[in-house]
Amino acid sequence: MISSTEMAVVDENAAALGVPRKQLMESSGNAVAHAVREVADPGASVELVCGRGNNGGDAFVAARFLDGYDVTVHLLGRRETITTDIARENWDALRSADIDAQRVGDSRSLEFGDPEVIVDAMLGTGVTGALREPEATAVGAINDADAAVVAVDVPSGIDADTGDSEGPAVEADRVVTFHDGKPGLASVDADVTVADIGIPTAAERVVERGDLLRLARDPTAHKGEFGRVLVVGGGPYTGAPALAAQAALRAGADLAYVACPETVAGGVQGYSENLIVRPQAGDLLAPSSVPELLETASGMDAVVFGPGLGDADASLEAATAFLEAFDGTAVVDADALQVVPDVDTEATLVCTPHQGELEAMGGPAAVDTDERAALVADFAADLGVTLLVKGAVDVISDGERTRVNRTGNPGMTVGGTGDVLAGVTGAMTCPLEPIHAAALGAYANGRAGDLAVEEYGHGLVATDLLGAVPAALWPDGEN
Ligand SMILES: NC(=O)C1=CN([C@@H]2O[C@H](COP(=O)(O)OP(=O)(O)OC[C@H]3O[C@@H](n4cnc5c(N)ncnc54)[C@H](O)[C@@H]3O)[C@@H](O)[C@H]2O)[C@H](O)CC1
Numbered sequence: 001m002i003s004s005t006e007m008a009v010v011d012e013n014a015a016a017l018g019v020p021r022k023q024l025m026e027s028s029g030n031a032v033a034h035a036v037r038e039v040a041d042p043g044a045s046v047e048l049v050c051g052r053g054n055n056g057g058d059a060f061v062a063a064r065f066l067d068g069y070d071v072t073v074h075l076l077g078r079r080e081t082i083t084t085d086i087a088r089e090n091w092d093a094l095r096s097a098d099i100d101a102q103r104v105g106d107s108r109s110l111e112f113g114d115p116e117v118i119v120d121a122m123l124g125t126g127v128t129g130a131l132r133e134p135e136a137t138a139v140g141a142i143n144d145a146d147a148a149v150v151a152v153d154v155p156s157g158i159d160a161d162t163g164d165s166e167g168p169a170v171e172a173d174r175v176v177t178f179h180d181g182k183p184g185l186a187s188v189d190a191d192v193t194v195a196d197i198g199i200p201t202a203a204e205r206v207v208e209r210g211d212l213l214r215l216a217r218d219p220t221a222h223k224g225e226f227g228r229v230l231v232v233g234g235g236p237y238t239g240a241p242a243l244a245a246q247a248a249l250r251a252g253a254d255l256a257y258v259a260c261p262e263t264v265a266g267g268v269q270g271y272s273e274n275l276i277v278r279p280q281a282g283d284l285l286a287p288s289s290v291p292e293l294l295e296t297a298s299g300m301d302a303v304v305f306g307p308g309l310g311d312a313d314a315s316l317e318a319a320t321a322f323l324e325a326f327d328g329t330a331v332v333d334a335d336a337l338q339v340v341p342d343v344d345t346e347a348t349l350v351c352t353p354h355q356g357e358l359e360a361m362g363g364p365a366a367v368d369t370d371e372r373a374a375l376v377a378d379f380a381a382d383l384g385v386t387l388l389v390k391g392a393v394d395v396i397s398d399g400e401r402t403r404v405n406r407t408g409n410p411g412m413t414v415g416g417t418g419d420v421l422a423g424v425t426g427a428m429t430c431p432l433e434p435i436h437a438a439a440l441g442a443y444a445n446g447r448a449g450d451l452a453v454e455e456y457g458h459g460l461v462a463t464d465l466l467g468a469v470p471a472a473l474w475p476d477g478e479n
C-alpha cells in the first residue's frame with residue numbers, strides 16, 4: 001500500500017534516477033489498455049472520458065494501445081486546459097495519429113454511443129475535494145451508461161488514501177492502479193489490478209529530490225510553526241554547537257537556541273547573532289545543569305544533543321540524565337551517542353553516528369551497502385531509535401523502513417560537517433516524522449556539500465555547507 005504523498009515522492013525519485021514520468025505514463029496507459037482487452041474483444045467500442053491531468057494522460061496513451069478497437073476519446077476541457085506537458089504531448093499524439101479524440105465543452109453534452117467499455121480517466125491521485133464541473137456531471141453519464149467501466153488508478157471522485165468521496169464518484173467494475181495498492185481502494189467494490197509501471201525499487205530506497213516534496217510548506221504558516229530547535233553541547237569545543245544551531249536555521253527552523261557551558265557561551269554567541277545562547281554553570285555540561293536543560297527543552301520542537309559536548313564523565317552523566325527524563329524528539333550526535341544503548345527513555349531519538357561511533361554503540365561492523373542496511377535496520381529496531389549512519393553511502397533506518405543516501409563527497413570529511421548534519425536533521429524533525437527527517441537531513445547535508453565543493457574543492461570547510469543548505473532543500477527557491 002502506498003499513500004498519494006509517497007507515490008508523488010517515488011514518482012519524482014524515479015525521474016531523478018532516470019525514469020521520467022512520460023515513460024511511466026506510457027506504462028500506465030499500456031496497463032489500462034491491457035485491462036480493456038481483458039474485458040472486451042477487438043472491434044468492441046471503447047469510449048475514454050479524460051480529465052485534464054495525468055490521469056487523463058494515461059488514457060490518451062491507452063487509446064494508442066487499443067488498435068483494432070472502435071476508440072473514442074473525450075477530453076473534458078480544451079487542449080489549453082491540460083495541466084501537464086506529458087498529458088498534452090500524448091493528446092497531441094492522438095490527434096496527429098487521427099485517433100478519434102474530441103474535446104467536450106460542456107459535460108451535459110457528453111453523449112456515449114453504445115460502448116462496451118468506458119474508461120474513467122477523469123481524476124486520479126490529484127483530486128482535491130468534491131468533484132467540480134464538468135467532471136461531476138460526467139460521473140452521472142458514466143454511471144448511467146450500460147457499459148463495463150474501467151477506472152484509471154482510482155475511480156474518479158474517490159480519495160486514493162481514504163476511499164472517501166465528498167460527492168459523486170464513478171462506480172467502476174475494474175480499477176487499474178499503478179506501482180502499489182492505494183489504501184482508498186480497499187473499500188471500492190471493483191476488481192483491482194496493481195500494474196507494475198517500471199518504477200525501480202531504488203526509487204523507494206534511495207533518498208532523492210522527490211523526498212523534498214514532503215517539505216511542501218503551508219504558505220499560511222506563521223512564525224514559529226516551523227520549529228524551535230535547542231542545541232545542547234559545547235565544552236571542549238565551541239564551534240560544533242554553533243554550527244549545528246546555524247544549520248538548523250538554514251534548514252528552516254525559526255529559532256535556534258544553544259545551551260552550553262558559560263565558559264564558551266561568549267564564543268558560541270560570537271559566531272552568530274542569529275543564535276540564542278543559554279549559558280550553563282561551569283566549564284563542562286554536568287548533571288547539575290539537567291533540570292534547567294529540561295525546562296528549556298520543554299519549550300522546543302526538537303533538541304540536538306551532543307555537538308562539542310566532549311566525553312568527560314560528568315558530561316556523559318548529564319547526557320544520560322537528560323535523555324532519561326526527556327520525552328520529546330532529540331537528535332543525538334557525537335560523544336553523547338555512547339550513552340544511548342543504556343538509556344531508558346520515552347524520547348523519540350534520531351542517532352547520527354559515523355561507522356566508528358556506531359560500532360562503539362555496539363552496532364554492526366561495516367560491510368557492503370545492502371547487507372549493511374539490513375544490519376543497521378536490526379540495530380535501530382533493537383535500540384528503538386532512528387539511525388542515520390554516515391558514510392560514503394548513508395544508511396537510514398527506523399527498524400521498519402530503510403533508506404540509503406548517496407549525496408555528499410570526500411571533501412566532507414573535514415571536521416564540523418557532522419555538526420551541520422545534526423542541526424539540519426534536528427530542524428527536519430519539526431515538520432517530519434523521524435525516518436523522513438533523517439533521510440532528508442542526510443540528503444540535504446550531502447547535497448549542500450556537493451554544491452559547496454564545486455566552489456571550494458577540497459578546501460571545503462563546514463561553514464561552507466551552511467550557505468548551501470537552503471538551495472539543497474528548496475532548489476527552486478520557494479519555501
Ligand atoms: N507513478 C504514478 O503513480 C503515475 C501516475 N500517473 C497518473 O497521474 C495521476 C495523477 O495525475 P495528476 O495530474 O497529479 O492529477 P489528476 O490527473 O488525478 O487530476 C488533476 C486534475 O484534476 C483537476 N481536479 C482536481 N480536483 C478536482 C475536482 N475536485 N473536481 C474537478 N477537477 C479536479 C485538477 O485541476 C487537475 O486538472 C495518477 O492518478 C495516475 O493516473 C502518471 O501516469 C504517471 C505515473
Ligand SMILES: [K+]
Nearest residue numbers: 120123154156
Ligand atoms: K480515474
